Amino acid sequence: MLLAYVLGSIAGGLGMQLGIGGLIELLYYRRRRQEPEAWKCQPKRFPSAENRRSEVILGAANMTVASILSGFFAYGVASGKLKTTIYFGVGPGILASLGLTLAYFLLTDLGLYAAHRFLHRPTLFRYIHRWHHKYTAPTPFTAAAMHPIEFFTYQSIMAVPLFLLPIPLPGLIFVLLYQNYVALIDHSGVRFQSWWPWQPPTQFHDDHHVYFHVNYGQNLGLWDRLFGTWRRHGRKYGVGVFGGRGETVAGARDHSFVDYGRNAPARGVVTPSAVAASTSERAAS
Ligand SMILES: [Zn+2]
Ligand SMILES: [Zn+2]
Numbered sequence: 001m002l003l004a005y006v007l008g009s010i011a012g013g014l015g016m017q018l019g020i021g022g023l024i025e026l027l028y029y030r031r032r033r034q035e036p037e038a039w040k041c042q043p044k045r046f047p048s049a050e051n052r053r054s055e056v057i058l059g060a061a062n063m064t065v066a067s068i069l070s071g072f073f074a075y076g077v078a079s080g081k082l083k084t085t086i087y088f089g090v091g092p093g094i095l096a097s098l099g100l101t102l103a104y105f106l107l108t109d110l111g112l113y114a115a116h117r118f119l120h121r122p123t124l125f126r127y128i129h130r131w132h133h134k135y136t137a138p139t140p141f142t143a144a145a146m147h148p149i150e151f152f153t154y155q156s157i158m159a160v161p162l163f164l165l166p167i168p169l170p171g172l173i174f175v176l177l178y179q180n181y182v183a184l185i186d187h188s189g190v191r192f193q194s195w196w197p198w199q200p201p202t203q204f205h206d207d208h209h210v211y212f213h214v215n216y217g218q219n220l221g222l223w224d225r226l227f228g229t230w231r232r233h234g235r236k237y238g239v240g241v242f243g244g245r246g247e248t249v250a251g252a253r254d255h256s257f258v259d260y261g262r263n264a265p266a267r268g269v270v271t272p273s274a275v276a277a278s279t280s281e282r283a284a285s
Helices: 002-030 049-079 094-119 122-133 148-163 169-186 202-211 222-226 273-284
Strands: none
Touching (some): 122 148, 169 202
């Protein structure tokens, strides 16, 4: 019985990663490789063969270990051996269940933002989060390619509220699948617009891999807007510019938030000096 939960969890985790990743690989990176200007967030930059190999191996290893732990967790909950605040029936009613699901989503998304931002502090960035930022032209396989400590931190943020906040099982499954899907799509390297007004397009997180210390949000753009870490005009960013707000460019007057909407220019057209700066610093390190 326990084995069924563990194997099912591994199949689900790796299946989603390889299924969505494989589909994007086939439809864009293979079939449309000759026309990157038409679809790629960074048309001039493709990952090296070595980075592609390492991100697939590291991502799959993280996902497998996390799935095994999730399998144990799910078995514990289903068998009643692990006492959580997850409920299975109608609980306090449909409206309250929707509200609790929303609360879980908001709380964990804020937690993911805070943890990610914290990992951008110089020492933690250097020893832990840098593993993920090695991939400056992300692909879906970059989503789980990170230091195991970082992966475990994010998993814990999703798990801790399950001991504190009542949450309906379908709501929990929905949030986990939605967050996992967004992580994969946000790393796709493909210019996808968001269907939802609360979720920025893929260029937003792709820029995080280009500019480093900015645009920390996992799903909601709200936290970066609220805490001033959304990328701005008139600022210089790069691997050595810590703090999330960039450095003011001398003489720049416009410090408004960068627009990632439908009419925003594609990366191939705009080549900010910050990209060149961050690239040369990266090459030097
Ligand atoms: Zn980061
Ligand atoms: Zn990333």
